[in-house]
Amino acid sequence: xxxxxxxxSLSVVALAxxxxxxxxxxxxxxxxxxxxxxxxxxxxxxxxxxxxxxxVDVINTRDMAKTGTSDMLDMLKGSxxxxxxxxxxxxxxxxxxRPVNMRGLSSDSTLILLNGKRRHRASVIAFQGGGLNDGAxxxxxxxxxxxxxxxxxxxxxxxxxxxxxxxIAGVMNFVLKDDAExxxxxxxxxxxxxxxxxTTTFAGNYGMAMTDTGFLNxxxxxxxxxxxxxxxxxxxxxxxxxxxxxAVADPAQIWGSPIIDDDITLFANFGxxxxxxxxxxxxxxxxxxxxxxxxxxxxPNGRSGVYTDGDGNRLVGALDGNxxxxxxxxxxxxxxxxxxxxxxxxxxxxxxxxxxxxPGGYTPRFVGNITDSSFTAGRRGELSMLEGWNxxxxxxxxxxxxxxxxxxxINPSFGPDSKRNFDTGAYIQQETxxxxxxxxxxxxxxVALGYEWRHESFEIVAGEGQSWQVGQLADQGFNIGSHxxxxxxxxxxxxxxRSNYALYADLESQLTxxxxxxxxxxxxxxxxxxxxxxxxxxxNWQLTDTLAWRGSHSTGFRAPTLGQASVxxxxxxxxxxxxxxxxxxxxxxxxxxxxTPEESINFGTGLVFTLDxxxxxxxxxxxxxxxxxxxxxxxxxxxxxxxxxxAAGVPNPELIGQINYFANDFDTKTTGLDxxxxxxxxxxxxxxxxxxxxxxxQTEVVGGDTTCGGSFVNDQGEICKAIRLESGLxxxxxxxxxxxxxxxxxxxxxxxxxxxxxGVHADWxxxxxxxxxxxxxxxxxxxxxxxxxxxxxxxxFDERGTKIDGSIVGEEDSVLGxxxxxxxxxxxxxxxxxxxxxxxx
Numbered sequence: 001x002x003x004x005x006x007x008x009s010l011s012v013v014a015l016a017x018x019x020x021x022x023x024x025x026x027x028x029x030x031x032x033x034x035x036x037x038x039x040x041x042x043x044x045x046x047x048x049x050x051x052x053x054x055x056v057d058v059i060n061t062r063d064m065a066k067t068g069t070s071d072m073l074d075m076l077k078g079s080x081x082x083x084x085x086x087x088x089x090x091x092x093x094x095x096x097x098r099p100v101n102m103r104g105l106s107s108d109s110t111l112i113l114l115n116g117k118r119r120h121r122a123s124v125i126a127f128q129g130g131g132l133n134d135g136a137x138x139x140x141x142x143x144x145x146x147x148x149x150x151x152x153x154x155x156x157x158x159x160x161x162x163x164x165x166x167x168i169a170g171v172m173n174f175v176l177k178d179d180a181e182x183x184x185x186x187x188x189x190x191x192x193x194x195x196x197x198x199t200t201t202f203a204g205n206y207g208m209a210m211t212d213t214g215f216l217n218x219x220x221x222x223x224x225x226x227x228x229x230x231x232x233x234x235x236x237x238x239x240x241x242x243x244x245x246x247a248v249a250d251p252a253q254i255w256g257s258p259i260i261d262d263d264i265t266l267f268a269n270f271g272x273x274x275x276x277x278x279x280x281x282x283x284x285x286x287x288x289x290x291x292x293x294x295x296x297x298x299x300p301n302g303r304s305g306v307y308t309d310g311d312g313n314r315l316v317g318a319l320d321g322n323x324x325x326x327x328x329x330x331x332x333x334x335x336x337x338x339x340x341x342x343x344x345x346x347x348x349x350x351x352x353x354x355x356x357x358x359p360g361g362y363t364p365r366f367v368g369n370i371t372d373s374s375f376t377a378g379r380r381g382e383l384s385m386l387e388g389w390n391x392x393x394x395x396x397x398x399x400x401x402x403x404x405x406x407x408x409x410i411n412p413s414f415g416p417d418s419k420r421n422f423d424t425g426a427y428i429q430q431e432t433x434x435x436x437x438x439x440x441x442x443x444x445x446x447v448a449l450g451y452e453w454r455h456e457s458f459e460i461v462a463g464e465g466q467s468w469q470v471g472q473l474a475d476q477g478f479n480i481g482s483h484x485x486x487x488x489x490x491x492x493x494x495x496x497x498r499s500n501y502a503l504y505a506d507l508e509s510q511l512t513x514x515x516x517x518x519x520x521x522x523x524x525x526x527x528x529x530x531x532x533x534x535x536x537x538x539x540n541w542q543l544t545d546t547l548a549w550r551g552s553h554s555t556g557f558r559a560p561t562l563g564q565a566s567v568x569x570x571x572x573x574x575x576x577x578x579x580x581x582x583x584x585x586x587x588x589x590x591x592x593x594x595x596t597p598e599e600s601i602n603f604g605t606g607l608v609f610t611l612d613x614x615x616x617x618x619x620x621x622x623x624x625x626x627x628x629x630x631x632x633x634x635x636x637x638x639x640x641x642x643x644x645x646x647a648a649g650v651p652n653p654e655l656i657g658q659i660n661y662f663a664n665d666f667d668t669k670t671t672g673l674d675x676x677x678x679x680x681x682x683x684x685x686x687x688x689x690x691x692x693x694x695x696x697x698q699t700e701v702v703g704g705d706t707t708c709g710g711s712f713v714n715d716q717g718e719i720c721k722a723i724r725l726e727s728g729l730x731x732x733x734x735x736x737x738x739x740x741x742x743x744x745x746x747x748x749x750x751x752x753x754x755x756x757x758x759g760v761h762a763d764w765x766x767x768x769x770x771x772x773x774x775x776x777x778x779x780x781x782x783x784x785x786x787x788x789x790x791x792x793x794x795x796x797f798d799e800r801g802t803k804i805d806g807s808i809v810g811e812e813d814s815v816l817g818x819x820x821x822x823x824x825x826x827x828x829x830x831x832x833x834x835x836x837x838x839x840x841x
Contacts, residue, residue: 120398247360463487
């Protein structure tokens with residue numbers, strides 16, 4: 001049999017389905033056992049998955065947690081075939097909040113809901129998001145622990161006309177537990193086959209009654225994870241060691257997962273019946289974690305702006321300010337360091353080189369402290385002044401703050417007076433939302449109306465002075481700011497804000513016993529760019545008792561985020577094999593056009609076949625997105641852009657060597673197919689469940705300057721953006737799962753398939769790499785009614801992706817110390833085994 005969901009009227013109300021259903025029923029013995037039901041995508045009564053006019057996955061959190069990871073992103077990746085997330089080694093802030101993809105679109109093209117309410121976005125912008133997510137600013141899903149959830153609903157269809165901005169690819173609704181009694185406690189520990197990445201997670205959940213008609217459900221998770229390394233020594237670092245430089249680290253640069261310390265998250269969900277046909281509810285979270293990740297190695301004989309000048313000669317600074325006093329040393333060629341010894345430079349107190357201070361070069365550590373919090377409260381039920389109408393009125397506040405730091409680096413312009421560790425500033429995203437929704441059922445016709453008001457702000461907090469200030473050696477060719485990630489200056493600091501309001505109407509009618517038709521219209525007005533109007537129509541036609549045809553058509557939009565419109569940032573990337581620092585500035589400060597919304601057109605059609613315990617759905621989709629927002633390629637500022645920067649008050653525009661900015665850059669067309677099949681049986685003396693999930697997704701880039709004439713690299717020596725958008729994810733992805741349950745023993749096995757994709761290294765070069773299979777296994781033993789033990793392994797065959805072909809760029813052994821193309825869709829960590837103990841009461 002298919003898995004069933006015990007759905008009380010409380011959870012119906014919590015999901016914005018039957019807005020007026022009395023909460024008191026949740027405490028009665030009159031509970032109804034229903035087929036898997038969903039409310040995401042509809043504002044009428046909850047309906048079964050098969051009756052929905054659009055494809056929706058309902059993921060039981062017990063099944064989702066059958067993996068070694070405690071990260072919600074990786075759990076979802078194993079359950080939803082069109083959902084992808086990459087590891088992000090050496091990716092600036094993207095290492096701290098990993099961006100995701102659904103149906104091949106960027107992370108901010110999927111709307112995230114918590115208990116049916118819009119979730120605030122993260123403050124982090126993925127400047128190096130693996131190509132597909134470069135510049136994306138989506139919510140931080142990883143803060144949601146599985147132990148706090150009842151289920152996850154994934155709507156795989158455009159829904160901007162129903163929910164507003166960001167719902168181009170679909171909607172994910174995370175439904176919190178609402179149990180009024182009992183609880184659980186879990187301990188999980190594991191590590192990679194390699195012997196690193198040790199991870200320990202403690203999690204708990206507790207439900208309690210609030211009077212005789214309410215509940216309070218509390219959850220927590222606490223996690224620590226060590227870093228991993230899939231690295232070898234860089235050839236240039238090894239050459240330094242071979243030449244006698246004993247100060248070089250081994251390895252000099254690390255490719256792998258970052259350290260995660262004290263990752264704590266708390267969730268609460270509350271509801272109580274007021275016995276007047278209404279209820280009050282509230283839920284929220286507080287989360288905090290510290291992240292410490294690797295960066296690029298700075299070669300003591302080659303890093304321009306620190307150790308060498310633009311011509312490859314030794315960079316020497318005159319501490320007395322008289323540059324001419326050190327001219328004799330500046331023309332000294334750079335070799336293994338003997339040039340400094342023989343010339344007397346090391347003994348000259350006035351003429352400074354960083355080889356005196358850091359002789360073996362250095363590799364910065366990018367650190368962050370991420371804090372996420374939210375609170376939602378509301379009241380819903382029967383609207384006494386309008387008979388037959390139900391209402392839901394709520395207010396929400398969300399805040400995400402990312403405090404950045406860069407350790408083991410320098411501000412080169414300060415010479416010997418430079419600090420080594422820097423507080424580089426912070427981003428803070430805040431959102432306040434008010435909703436008022438009304439719904440009435442007229443026989444088979446549901447009418448819903450609503451209003452939403454939202455205010456959001458994006459704040460840049462300045463870093464400490466030396467992280468961005470100009471030191472005494474700046475006019476002698478030394479770089480400015482904490483090297484690798486310059487701090488935000490007081491000129492960059494400030495807050496941008498905007499507000500918007502929306503009005504919507506939503507109709508859904510069961511025209512006949514076999515034909516459902518629905519439609520939605522939504523008008524939104526933004527203070528920053530104006531208004532937009534979007535619509536959606538959808539149907540479900542039950543052709544026979546076992547076969548249904550469904551389809552939808554909609555328009556949508558994604559508003560540019562405040563971060564994309566106003567952010568200032570300096571990041572390090574590889575251009576033509578060389579480390580290059582580029583500054584991101586608002587387009588308007590460069591004299592370029594202000595951002596406008598992305599617009600989309602969605603078409604979807606599919607079949608649903610159900611016969612006893614067998615069910616299969618097949619859905620095709622087409623998504624056309626115009627004016628997609630993305631970071632432009634790094635480029636030297638034009639004279640007009642430098643003049644615009646000066647006029648806008650950008651400090652030292654004449655010293656900025658490379659810039660990029662957000663622009664409405666290109667269009668895309670995405671075509672795909674989702675197939676999901678499930679079957680339940682009584683085999684091997686127990687219950688057996690099979691599931692098959694498959695996704696084919698193909699994206700075509702249209703317009704813009706992204707096509708690169710079919711080449712893998714653009715004029716700046718970076719991987720072509722179109723190549724990454726079209727082939728950065730496998731076109732074919734699938735999984736086959738078998739779960740077996742006996743009285744006290746259960747087992748689970750999943751085979752994952754990943755088709756060909758473009759493997760990329762350091763945003764520098766790449767190649768098409770082959771398909772691969774991975775396998776996950778887990779077994780659990782119920783020792784007592786309360787206590788169970790679990791052992792499992794993810795990626796049993798230790799698949800680590802394709803090794804880097806260094807011969808592409810002339811280094812056959814390794815490039816920058818990496819072993820594998822880090823954009824692997826299943827990661828580069830390899831196999832991971834784990835043990836878990838659970839206690840339920």
